[in-house]
Amino acid sequence: MAIVYSIHPETPQKRKVDQVCDALQDGAVLLYPTDTVYAIGCDLNSKSAIERVRKIKQLSSDKPLTFLCSSLSNIASYAYVSDAAYRLIKRLIPGPYTFLLPATKLVPRLVMDPKRKTTGIRVPDHTVCQAVLTTLGNPIISTSATTAFDSQSRTSPGHISKPELFDRFDKLVDLIIDDDSRVGYQVSTMLDLTGEEPILLRKGLGVEAVAGLVGEPESE
Numbered sequence: 001m002a003i004v005y006s007i008h009p010e011t012p013q014k015r016k017v018d019q020v021c022d023a024l025q026d027g028a029v030l031l032y033p034t035d036t037v038y039a040i041g042c043d044l045n046s047k048s049a050i051e052r053v054r055k056i057k058q059l060s061s062d063k064p065l066t067f068l069c070s071s072l073s074n075i076a077s078y079a080y081v082s083d084a085a086y087r088l089i090k091r092l093i094p095g096p097y098t099f100l101l102p103a104t105k106l107v108p109r110l111v112m113d114p115k116r117k118t119t120g121i122r123v124p125d126h127t128v129c130q131a132v133l134t135t136l137g138n139p140i141i142s143t144s145a146t147t148a149f150d151s152q153s154r155t156s157p158g159h160i161s162k163p164e165l166f167d168r169f170d171k172l173v174d175l176i177i178d179d180d181s182r183v184g185y186q187v188s189t190m191l192d193l194t195g196e197e198p199i200l201l202r203k204g205l206g207v208e209a210v211a212g213l214v215g216e217p218e219s220e
Contacts, residue, residue, distance in 0.1 A: 094125035096205035
């Protein structure tokens with residue numbers, strides 16, 4: 001049975017954030033709100049926890065996982081950022097954007113794309129996420145919880161209630177953060193920053209802000 005932490009959305013209680021981070025350092029798996037959706041996550045440095053996240057989402061080992069960083073300087077530790085990418089990221093963060101970047105050696109193999117050696121990174125515009133990231137000192141895995149509902153679920157991903165979400169993950173995760181936010185279902189906008197020009201890979205929240213700044217992927 002998961003421990004539920006009710007955390008204030010604007011002024012997170014330090015004691016509760018510390019308890020969450022202590023558990024993450026010990027390998028706990030967390031269900032938590034972000035500025036896009038409720039996500040399943042863990043400490044980026046916990047191999048056993050990452051494997052549990054993959055099992056919960058039924059993801060194969062070659063499926064890359066996105067993770068959250070606290071800042072642009074934090075991103076630079078885990079990805080190679082060109083000058084052009086730096087300027088674009090600085091313009092968009094914090095916010096609902098996932099940046100595909102070449103991974104550094106600090107990114108575990110369990111997380112990155114095994115063929116391209118790339119990784120997806122976000123800097124969330126979310127007070128509770130930032131509090132946990134800053135206190136923990138490590139990035140946190142972030143994969144949508146709502147998409148973990150199987151095809152037999154009678155509730156569509158866009159209409160999952162919070163009680164239903166919490167009940168579904170009560171025995172799958174160790175911790176749940178409740179900050180009184182609704183269950184979001186709009187994904188982040190994804191940008192490929194591995195090449196000379198940024199490419200829009202997925203349209204999501206905040207896509208209007210990148211209009212004219214990025215190119216569209218070439219159709220096959």
